[in-house]
Amino acid sequence: MPALVVVGAQWGDEGKGKIVHFLGEGADWVVRYQGGDNAGHTVVFDGQKYALHLIPSGILQPGVKNVIGDGVVVNPRAFVEEIKMLEGRGIKVKGRLFLSLAAHVILPYHVYLDTLREEGGRGIGTTKKGIGPCYEDKVARIGVRVADYLDAEAFRKLVRRNLKVRAAELAKVKPLKAIEEEVFDGYEARRKFLASFAADTGLLLDAARRKGAKMLLESAQGSMLDLDHGTYPFVTSSNPIAGGACVGAGIGPTAITAVNGVTKAYTTRVGLGPFPTELDGHIAHYIREVGKEYGTTTGRPRRIGWLDVPQLRAAIRMNGLTSLTMTKLDTLSGVHPIKVCVGYKLGGKKVSEFPVSRRAQLEVEPVYESYPGFSGDLSGARKFSDLPRGAREYVLAVEARLGVPILIVSVGQSREQTIVRDAAGLWMRQDPRS
Ligand code: GDP
Ligand code: IMO
Ligand code: MG
Numbered sequence: 001m002p003a004l005v006v007v008g009a010q011w012g013d014e015g016k017g018k019i020v021h022f023l024g025e026g027a028d029w030v031v032r033y034q035g036g037d038n039a040g041h042t043v044v045f046d047g048q049k050y051a052l053h054l055i056p057s058g059i060l061q062p063g064v065k066n067v068i069g070d071g072v073v074v075n076p077r078a079f080v081e082e083i084k085m086l087e088g089r090g091i092k093v094k095g096r097l098f099l100s101l102a103a104h105v106i107l108p109y110h111v112y113l114d115t116l117r118e119e120g121g122r123g124i125g126t127t128k129k130g131i132g133p134c135y136e137d138k139v140a141r142i143g144v145r146v147a148d149y150l151d152a153e154a155f156r157k158l159v160r161r162n163l164k165v166r167a168a169e170l171a172k173v174k175p176l177k178a179i180e181e182e183v184f185d186g187y188e189a190r191r192k193f194l195a196s197f198a199a200d201t202g203l204l205l206d207a208a209r210r211k212g213a214k215m216l217l218e219s220a221q222g223s224m225l226d227l228d229h230g231t232y233p234f235v236t237s238s239n240p241i242a243g244g245a246c247v248g249a250g251i252g253p254t255a256i257t258a259v260n261g262v263t264k265a266y267t268t269r270v271g272l273g274p275f276p277t278e279l280d281g282h283i284a285h286y287i288r289e290v291g292k293e294y295g296t297t298t299g300r301p302r303r304i305g306w307l308d309v310p311q312l313r314a315a316i317r318m319n320g321l322t323s324l325t326m327t328k329l330d331t332l333s334g335v336h337p338i339k340v341c342v343g344y345k346l347g348g349k350k351v352s353e354f355p356v357s358r359r360a361q362l363e364v365e366p367v368y369e370s371y372p373g374f375s376g377d378l379s380g381a382r383k384f385s386d387l388p389r390g391a392r393e394y395v396l397a398v399e400a401r402l403g404v405p406i407l408i409v410s411v412g413q414s415r416e417q418t419i420v421r422d423a424a425g426l427w428m429r430q431d432p433r434s
Pocket of ligand 1: 008012013014015016017018039040041042043044291292296327328329330331410411412413
């Protein structure tokens with residue numbers, strides 16, 4: 001019973017959606033385990049492009065069943081809208097999507113609080129989707145779960161109580177009564193809609209596992225945005241790392257058979273916070289335009305930098321990565337030379353690991369190694385040997401530095417623009433460091 005976790009190895013937007021959809025063809029279930037509609041996962045196939053925020057990328061693979069797990073935060077309005085969008089494009093969703101009764105619900109006041117903080121000078125560059133405030137309520141044990149949302153009487157009581165708890169902050173937005181009305185505007189229709197997808201997903205996944213189902217666990221965000229292990233406080237409010245898959249899907253760690261980390265051939269970050277290899281000037285501009293580096297959810301331009309080996313080694317460690325996927329190799333075509341950060345300097349001293357302290361994360365200076373780069377159009381390559389020599393050398397050099405096999409190389413947005421170097425190795429537990 002293989003269960004493969006696919007995580008972002010950087011600061012998000014690594015191409016997880018593309019890879020989960022690609023691997024989803026061989027899977028029975030795809031499970032989203034954390035985050036919410038702050039995610040934007042792009043999937044391109046048969047000339048069609050989909051931007052998914054909340055629904056697992058497996059929904060675009062006809063034979064696959066999908067779960068929004070316990071650890072996800074769900075905005076009911078976004079949930080309805082995304083399903084309508086999919087159905088409008090001919091994708092069958094009913095009977096193939098299950099929403100955990102234990103997932104927490106994002107309500108309009110969470111979005112107001114997120115926006116208020118972002119615009120009130122205390123911002124970290126969030127997506128303003130209410131993610132942080134919703135997880136705050138969860139941890140404070142006052143949150144509203146899907147099961148509560150479906151119980152009209154319990155829901156009304158919880159909302160009234162929570163609006164009182166948040167009254168001082170919310171008063172800056174609009175009268176509490178108006179916010180309460182907004183929460184309940186159209187509620188009955190949404191409640192019925194959500195009810196038709198709600199399930200005890202822990203039980204469903206356990207039954208599937210017993211039958212030998214093949215499972216993909218789809219992370220949102222990235223390792224460096226992890227609440228515990230990322231560049232705190234410039235992080236999201238959940239645990240995107242592989243450990244989060246057990247918590248957020250409700251399955252034990254012994255069920256996980258392998259973990260694939262998705263990294264771009266360079267690095268991007270959207271939102272504020274440390275980014276040691278960040279570039280400005282013409283190379284950043286070139287990569288941003290060629291790689292279309294604008295946020296899928298917010299449209300914000302992504303910050304661009306070189307690949308960062310200590311950062312990726314941290315991701316390998318915290319996720320127990322058994323393999324890597326490298327995306328967007330095609331975007332680096334024509335960039336000469338390509339640089340890779342292989343360590344840092346801080347106060348004249350050598351630093352070989354990604355630092356924990358905020359100050360050190362901001363102050364480290366990258367030490368680079370240069371590669372000559374490559375030219376030409378990579379997007380037609382289907383085998384590793386189809387790639388220009390400079391591109392192969394770049395992948396192999398990074399692989400050697402990281403000590404984890406790069407089993408998939410992606411050379412374009414579309415599904416077929418994917419090179420698999422070893423399919424069998426992907427789903428098996430094989431800790432390359434042990
Ligand atoms: P996710 O959040 O990790 O799913 O990534 P996003 O969808 O937010 O951002 C990745 C972007 O890169 C999307 O527009 C993808 O279609 C695109 N993409 C993924 N892989 C490749 C690739 O190998 N080459 C190119 N040029 N684009 C890619
Ligand atoms: P996918 O799944 C990139 C960033 C935000 C901000 C921080 C906190 O598409 O990779 P939040 O709204 O979560 O409270 O914002 O996290 N962020 C992402 N960056 N990709 C994402 O998702 C992101 N989701 C959140 O920009 O810096
Ligand atoms: Mg994204």
